[in-house]
Amino acid sequence: MKERIVIAALWIFAGLVFGLLYGPAVLVVVFSFFDRRGGATDWRSFSFNHYVSLAHDDTILGALGNTIEVASASVLIATILAVGLAYYMRLDQRRGRSYVEFVIFLPFVLPAIITGISLLTAFRQLGVDRGLVTVAIGHIVIVIGIIYRMVMVRLEALETSQIEASADLGATHLQTFRLVVVPQLGSAMVTGALLAFTISFDETLVTFFLVGDEPTLPLRLWAMMRVGFSPEINALVTLVLFGTMSLAVLGAFSLRRSVVKQRAV
Structure with missing residues (x-):
């Protein structure tokens, strides 16, 4: 009982x-499907009007497009760098790995305001104008540590006998990496990329210091807090929510398929 x-x-x-x-x-x-009238929700006003209005709101759609563009570019570049660097560090147990990992993880561990100001100062000293490119670089600095760690964990679980066998058969390091290592890093790469995309999509403080005349969605919403959100924001949040859930489901299926293949082998 x-x-x-x-x-x-x-x-x-x-x-x-x-x-x-x-x-x-x-x-x-x-x-997102109902109107508010007189400070209350009109439950008889069910419609898709807010979604239609959102489709014609160039300001919000432009900010959303900038966010997706920055997140996609930063995650793609960070994944390539993280995978290559992790394989290089894992190969033959390179010296200085702890120092390299310290440099990679430090921007993610530091407060975002410190990272943002540091990058802003560096770009000013180099004479680089702020814009989506600088924002993407800032996001790469932040998310590369996440992808690197996930890939490194998978690499450490990988049997070295497979790499040695590939070398004994005459394969170069590049061929071994492309044909033996990368196919087994799929789950780690997908999981790390999804998590990095989510962080990049939501990043506000570092973006605030590095953005130019083209704001991302978090900054646009931050600016709207002063005057209040329009009803179209509910529709936007709904679409982003379902998009994020779809990515999570795809990542889960990809991870499950990878586990099944490994067990079958």
């Missing part, structure tokens, strides 16, 4: 936690 009470209490507590975490997101999705 006591065990059932404890289990029921845990289920209630878990329900409250999930309600607090996801309740606001559910409300945003619901309000």
Whole structure:
């Protein structure tokens, strides 16, 4: 009897936690289909008008496009650099690995305001104008540590006998990397890239110091807080939420498929 009470209490507590975490997101999705009149929600006004208005809002769509462009470019470049660097450090146990990892992880560990000011100062000293390129570089500096760590963990679990066998068969380091190592890093690369994309998409403080005349979506929303959000924002948040959930599902299926293949081998 006591065990059932404890289990029921845990289920209630878990329900409250999930309600607090996801309740606001559910409300945003619901309000994206209804109008507010006189400070109250008109439950008889169900429509897709906010989504139609969003499709014609060039300001919000432009900021969203900048955000996706920066996140995609930074994640792609960071993934290439992280995979190559992790393989180089893992190969023959290169010296100085701890120092290299310290440099990679430091921008992610430091407060974002320190990273942002440091990058801004560096770009000013180099005479580089602020813009989406500088924002992408700043995001690469932040997210490369995440991808590097996930790839390195997978590399350390990889049997060295496979690399040695490839070398014994006459393959070069590049061929071994391309044909033996990369196919087994798929799950780590996908997981790291998804997490890095989420961080880049949501990054605000570092972007604030490096952005130019083309703001990203977080900065656009930050600016709108002073005057209040328009109803189209609920529709935008709903679309971003479902897009993020779709990426998470795809990542989970990719990870599951990779695990199944490894077990089959």
